[in-house]
Amino acid sequence: MNSMSDFRIPGITIYRLGMYARSLERFLQEGRDLISSEELARACGVxxxxxxxxxxxxxxxxVRGVGYSAQTLLKSIRRILGTDREWPMVLAGVGHLGHALLSYxxxxxxxxxxVAAFDVDPAKIGKVVNDIYVYAMEQLPYIVREHRVEIGVIATPCDAAQEVADSFIREGIKGIVNFAPTSIKHPPxxxxxxxxxxxxxxxxAYYLLRLD
Amino acid sequence: MNSMSDFRIPGITIYRLGMYARSLERFLQEGRDLISSEELARACGVxxxxxxxxxxxxxxxxVRGVGYSAQTLLKSIRRILGTDREWPMVLAGVGHLGHALLSYxxxxxxxxxxVAAFDVDPAKIGKVVNDIYVYAMEQLPYIVREHRVEIGVIATPCDAAQEVADSFIREGIKGIVNFAPTSIKHPPxxxxxxxxxxxxxxxxAYYLLRLD
DNA sequence: TGGTGTGAACCGCTTCACAGCT
DNA sequence: AGCTGTGAAGCGGTTCACACCA
Structure with missing residues (x-):
């Protein structure tokens, strides 16, 4: 297997790629560059x-017999993940968690x-959080088109999550991160x-109950 | 396999038990009780x-040929998970995410x-968030003993996470939920x-790049 | 009849062990 | 000599298919 965009790559591998990236950033911050699979793996617990x-x-x-250049490897992983470019996103639900996300x-x-946030609460609409304006949900189509939004984030209460997801999908959003504790139905x-x-x-709780 | 507290149960099974519980709560709210594995599974996407x-x-x-009683099954799952009782917790890091957790x-x-929150920022110490008092980290031992805290939650910046975890562990906390994007080293x-x-x-981002 | 409970087959991720390079 | 890259073995979770029972 060789080039990007291959078919049978475990989802969990993609997840770990993210971990490696995070860890490499830290190594670089400490001024390190050469790193072995041994060391990077240990830092990530794998x-x-x-x-x-x-x-x-x-x-x-x-490089066989040597290791990896943190710099180069990080660049490669970012290219693979697609985090070497910007992703415009919208947020639905400006509660506490929504606030945290907007400020993250x-x-x-x-x-x-x-690029924008949405809420149904009139008290929140019109506010600005961390430079991001809060709109009424009705404005979604306009914003998505205007900013070519590709990712929608759900931080609403549970019972609004599916409805919001449906709106996102209707407007052509193809990637959704859902923080509501409910599973979202969606087309493939x-x-x-x-x-x-x-x-x-x-x-x-489960594991605490069974320690020792 | 039969009784609780058995050895080789996949961690992901425990995770799904939590999903089932969440889903059953919703069925009960809608006044339903009888439910088949088919229906519950679909609701959880499994x-x-x-x-x-x-x-x-x-x-x-x-009951073979019939299904499950949502009520009874939920009670059983809660017993298994240990969510049929209270778990006192402490939080470290009262930033935006910490706030969200305290209000969740x-x-x-x-x-x-x-039962308490902790921060290193003097501006935050002494504040009360959602009825929970914010202490200096030095107070941790006292609070843990006083309230028999068993779970510690980390919502600090990345570079403080390991240190906080070590403090938690030193005080006898055996369960940690870590929201900082770094992996925590800990004894077994x-x-x-x-x-x-x-x-x-x-x-x-990865999957969006490769859709179609 | 209909849906649960479960041994066994299946599948896919993990780990090993070593060939291949520097 | 040393560490990466990888086929193959190992292992653990998922799914099947059907026995079982209300």
């Missing part, structure tokens, strides 16, 4: 062979930029990533 | 055989209660769940 296999789906990025600087630094030509925080706590 | 297999690790909860009502409803008798939002966006 097996070194895993890391090398993950990379091998996309090409060869290291690490997203902006990686090219993920909110739309990609959805779920993040249900509440379930993390359930898992912790 | 295969019905998967759902039945997940449950079979813990016992038999349905769905956690409270499921028994996960913050401490359970850690990571939630790195930034990687969700990376995944979306």
């Amino acid at each position: 097996n070194p062979a895993q890391l090398r296999k993950d990379l091998s789906y996309f090409g060869q990025f290291g 600087e690490i997203l902006t630094r990686r090219g993920f930029k909110f 030509n739309v990609v959805v990533e779920q993040s249900d925080m509440t379930i993390l706590f359930d898992k912790i | 295969n019905p055989a998967q759902l039945r297999k997940d449950l079979s690790y813990f016992g038999q909860f349905g 009502e769905i956690l409270t409803r499921r028994g996960f209660k913050f 008798n401490v359970v850690v769940e990571q939630s790195d939002m930034t990687i969700l966006f990376d995944k979306i």
Whole structure:
């Protein structure tokens, strides 16, 4: 397997690519550049062979007997992930979590930029959060077209999530990140990533009950 | 396999148990009780055989030829997960995300209660967010002992996360939920769940690039 | 009849082990 | 000599298919 855009690559490999990128950024900040699969893998809590296999789906990025250049590898991973460019996004739901997302600087630094936010609450519409204007949902079509938005983020309460997702999809948004603790139905030509925080706590409770 | 607390249960099964619980709550809200594995599985976006297999690790909860009682099944899952009781928690990092967590009502409803928050910023110490007092980190040992805290939540910037985790562990906290986008090193008798939002966006970018 | 419970087949990710380069 | 790249083996989770039972 060799070039980008290949078919049978595990989703979890893509996830780990993101971890590697985050870790490489940290190494570079510390002024390091040469790094072995051993070291990078340990920093990410994975097996070194895993890391090398993950990379091998996309090409060869290291030097045998030496290791990887953090700089070069990071650039390659960003190219693979598509985080070497900007992604305009919209947010639905300007509650506490929505606020946090609008202010999450690490997203902006990686090219993920909110161009507008939406809410149904008249008290919130017209406000500006971290330079981002809050619109009524009715304005969605206009904004999406105007800014060529490709990613929609859902931070609404549970019971509004599907409806918002449907609106996003109707306007041609093809990528959705859903923070509402409910699973979203969607056609196969739309990609959805779920993040249900509440379930993390359930898992912790389960394992705490069974420690030792 | 039969009783609770068994050895070889996939972590992802525990995760799905949380999804099932969330979904069952919704069915009950709508006044439904009888539900088939087919229907519940579809609501969660999984295969019905998967759902039945997940449950079979813990016992038999349905009636052949009929289905499951949502009420009864939910109670059973809560018992398994340990979400049929209260879990006192502390939060480290009262930024935007920390605020969101302190105000996240769905956690409270499921028994996960913050008893205190911590920050290093003197401007934040002494404030009260959603009835929860913000302390200096130095107060951690006292609070943990006083409230028998078993879960610590990290919502600090990346570079403080490991240090906070170490403090948690030193005070005897055995369960950690980490929202900082970095992986936490920890001894095997401490359970850690990571939630790195930034990687969700990376995944979306990757798949958007390759749609069609 | 109809839907659960589950052994067994299947599939896909992980890990190993070593060839291949520098 | 040392570390990457990778075929192949290993392993664990998913799905099938049907026995079982209300």
